[in-house]
Amino acid sequence: MVTDTHLYAAATPxxxxxCAAMVLLMLGVFRGDGDTRLVSWLAVAAMxxxxxxxxxxxxxxxITFSGGFIVDGFANFAKLLILLAAAIGLIMSMGYVRxxxxxxxxxxxxxxxxxxxMMMMVSANDLISLYMGLEIQxxxxxxxxxxxxxxxxxxxxxxxxxxxxxxxxxxLLYGCSMIYGFSGSTNFQxxxxxxxxxxxISVGLIVGIAFLTAGLAFKVSAVPFHMWTxxxxxxxxxxxxxxxxxxxKIAAIVLFMRAMxxxxxxxxxxxxxxxxxxxxxxxxxxxxxxIWQTNIKxxxxxxxxxxxxxxxxxxxxxxxxGVRATLVYMAIYLFMNVGTFAAxxxxxxxxxxxxxxxxxxxxxxxxxxxxLALLIFMFSMAGVPAAxxxxxxxxxxxxxxxxxxxxxxxxGVLASVVAAFYYLRIVKIMxxxxxxxxxxxxxxxxxxxxxTVTSLFVVFFAVYPAPLLEGAQAAAAALMP
Amino acid sequence: xxxxxxxxxxxxxxxxxxxxxxxxxxxxxxxxxxxxLTFFTAAGLFVLMGAxxxxxxxxxxxxxxxxxxxxxxxxxxxxxxxxxxxxxxQYLPVGGIIGLVMLVELILILGTAVGSxxxxxxxxxxxxxxxxxxxxxxxxxxxxxxxxxxVFQAAGMLLLIxxxxxxxxxxxxxxxxxxxxxxxxxxxSREDSVEVRKVEPGQGV
Numbered sequence: 143m144v145t146d147t148h149l150y151a152a153a154t155p156x157x158x159x160x161c162a163a164m165v166l167l168m169l170g171v172f173r174g175d176g177d178t179r180l181v182s183w184l185a186v187a188a189m190x191x192x193x194x195x196x197x198x199x200x201x202x203x204x205i206t207f208s209g210g211f212i213v214d215g216f217a218n219f220a221k222l223l224i225l226l227a228a229a230i231g232l233i234m235s236m237g238y239v240r241x242x243x244x245x246x247x248x249x250x251x252x253x254x255x256x257x258x259x260m261m262m263m264v265s266a267n268d269l270i271s272l273y274m275g276l277e278i279q280x281x282x283x284x285x286x287x288x289x290x291x292x293x294x295x296x297x298x299x300x301x302x303x304x305x306x307x308x309x310x311x312x313x314l315l316y317g318c319s320m321i322y323g324f325s326g327s328t329n330f331q332x333x334x335x336x337x338x339x340x341x342x343i344s345v346g347l348i349v350g351i352a353f354l355t356a357g358l359a360f361k362v363s364a365v366p367f368h369m370w371t372x373x374x375x376x377x378x379x380x381x382x383x384x385x386x387x388x389x390x391k392i393a394a395i396v397l398f399m400r401a402m403x404x405x406x407x408x409x410x411x412x413x414x415x416x417x418x419x420x421x422x423x424x425x426x427x428x429x430x431x432x433i434w435q436t437n438i439k440x441x442x443x444x445x446x447x448x449x450x451x452x453x454x455x456x457x458x459x460x461x462x463x464g465v466r467a468t469l470v471y472m473a474i475y476l477f478m479n480v481g482t483f484a485a486x487x488x489x490x491x492x493x494x495x496x497x498x499x500x501x502x503x504x505x506x507x508x509x510x511x512x513x514l515a516l517l518i519f520m521f522s523m524a525g526v527p528a529a530x531x532x533x534x535x536x537x538x539x540x541x542x543x544x545x546x547x548x549x550x551x552x553x554g555v556l557a558s559v560v561a562a563f564y565y566l567r568i569v570k571i572m573x574x575x576x577x578x579x580x581x582x583x584x585x586x587x588x589x590x591x592x593x594t595v596t597s598l599f600v601v602f603f604a605v606y607p608a609p610l611l612e613g614a615q616a617a618a619a620a621l622m623p
Numbered sequence: 624x625x626x627x628x629x630x631x632x633x634x635x636x637x638x639x640x641x642x643x644x645x646x647x648x649x650x651x652x653x654x655x656x657x658x659x660l661t662f663f664t665a666a667g668l669f670v671l672m673g674a675x676x677x678x679x680x681x682x683x684x685x686x687x688x689x690x691x692x693x694x695x696x697x698x699x700x701x702x703x704x705x706x707x708x709x710x711x712x713q714y715l716p717v718g719g720i721i722g723l724v725m726l727v728e729l730i731l732i733l734g735t736a737v738g739s740x741x742x743x744x745x746x747x748x749x750x751x752x753x754x755x756x757x758x759x760x761x762x763x764x765x766x767x768x769x770x771x772x773x774v775f776q777a778a779g780m781l782l783l784i785x786x787x788x789x790x791x792x793x794x795x796x797x798x799x800x801x802x803x804x805x806x807x808x809x810x811x812s813r814e815d816s817v818e819v820r821k822v823e824p825g826q827g828v
Contacts, residue, residue, distance in 0.1 A: 285788035
């Protein structure tokens with residue numbers, strides 16, 4: 143029997159998160175929905191503690207739980223991003239939850255559990271633990287999407303997400319079973335050893351990889367498995383959309399990289415073409431389909447599909463530089479998206495939330511700081527030089543060119559030019575159109591802080607990019623020594 | 624050996640026949656009862672293969688929970704099954720094609736297993752001891768809290784989320800529902816509820 147109990151400490155952040163979620167659940171049950179705010183802040187505090195625990199982890203690689211759980215620089219980097227995104231997402235949701243009278247203490251608990259699932263995903267070292275992490279995350283998110291039960295659209299979003307998510311889990315499991323069947327193990331290192339020693343990869347294994355990729359592409363909402371994204375983004379309550387757009391995407395893309403590179407590094411040529419196709423299709427669809435959108439949440443959905451395409455470009459390169467580029471891209475994506483959604487959450491009129499792009503008309507004259515912040519995020523997403531988004535794109539393009547994927551890089555550049563159109567259209571509407579009715583002001587101090595910090599990050603990333611780049615470098619080195 | 628063979632064929636025949644009855648019985652309650660019979664015979668087949676744990680789980684989970692749940696649904700929801708069954712035969716072509724595809728897939732899988740023996744060579748992580756040495760309940764018990772403690776606990780978290788989710792989505796305060804208040808009932812006095820009136824003859828109340 144394998145005994146690695148002394149290494150269980152490597153999972154301290156996860157164990158802490160699980161315990162915290164259960165304690166908060168009990169607290170919520172006994173105190174009732176009136177104390178949702180308290181439970182929310184405690185959940186944020188739990189994430190902060192988990193953040194500190196991950197931060198203090200030694201950098202070396204530990205594999206424990208009989209090979210099912212891995213902690214290395216790569217996983218830790220991803221966990222820090224996830225915890226940051228989740229905590230900010232939860233803070234952003236509080237004002238909305240109160241204003242819309244959907245105070246349920248289960249909401250922060252479910253977000254906490256979803257975050258736990260994401261942390262388990264990025265630490266997965268086995269097909270079984272990969273699946274368990276993914277399901278914990280997804281199941282909590284299905285519920286959260288439908289949490290506004292009395293809203294028709296929220297219920298529809300939850301149901302759609304659930305049915306399609308279950309379908310993708312089925313595909314993923316099918317792929318896992320094929321991989322297990324043809325390699326004889328579910329452990330990533332054992333699969334890698336099998337692939338390495340047999341030299342040539344069998345057809346069954348390729349079918350398994352294809353299905354695994356399909357399942358994972360679904361979770362990151364990459365074309366051709368993106369259909370659920372716009373509907374779910376539009377239907378779910380806005381702070382939940384903001385959460386969906388960031389933390390789960392980071393977790394899924396990191397898991398995607400781990401599941402391709404850890405077991406199948408020797409078979410890069412076989413999965414590379416799939417990822418290249420997914421990446422290309424996502425960038426093109428994200429660029430063109432967003433042009434006709436009138437709802438800003440739908441626009442953000444297509445924008446996130448496009449961004450995932452760019453991020454996958456780094457994985458398609460299949461090199462340590464590519465992995466680093468993807469991690470940097472996702473970190474910048476976190477700040478841009480959190481900031482944009484913070485602005486969307488401030489789009490409130492007297493009659494309720496508004497989501498139309500035309501509602502932003504003349505924002506510059508009504509609310510200059512918010513218009514400026516949105517301008518910064520839109521420039522960054524479009525990839526205008528000097529904004530953070532430009533550097534994200536620059537690194538993935540460099541990685542793709544270095545790996546010889548010229549076609550992919552060309553498509554990427556063209557797609558980002560097309561995408562710039564709709565980002566800049568928002569800027570035009572904000573600055574040059576006749577002012578619409580102004581939004582009501584009280585956006586809360588936490589929103590102001592989030593908007594300020596994210597926009598400052600996006601503007602000044604170029605001045606001092608070293609910490610992020612070095613962190614991503616170390617993380618990539620941990621995945622691909 | 625012969626007895627095992629006879630038992631197998633008897634159980635298999637009952638399972639197939641009961642399975643057919645599930646989809647062809649006119650009364651939905653009968654369908655569910657035949658479903659239970661199918662589960663039981665399948666459990667018998669598992670015992671025959673030496674998989675007693677699976678057999679037990681099949682009876683406990685499927686018969687005990689799932690089938691009874693079906694029964695509840697069938698009895699409590701007013702579904703018009705006769706109407707549902709109309710045009711049933713028009714699904715036959717599609718169903719037939721799907722069945723055929725599944726059959727071909729099964730044959731392919733069996734063919735691969737025969738054709739490339741390295742798959743069925745048993746390279747699983749845990750070496751499988753003979754049934755005589757370790758029963759499979761015991762084998763499961765040996766790994767589930769040790770080797771697989773992580774995924775086992777994760778599965779526990781998953782079920783917790785499922786439970787919380789089900790409660791979040793279904794439990795809500797509904798206005799206008801009359802609830803029984805025992806305290807109010809007990810606290811009622813004669814004066815609250817009975818009034819004596821003098822009725823004049825021939826005039827009514």
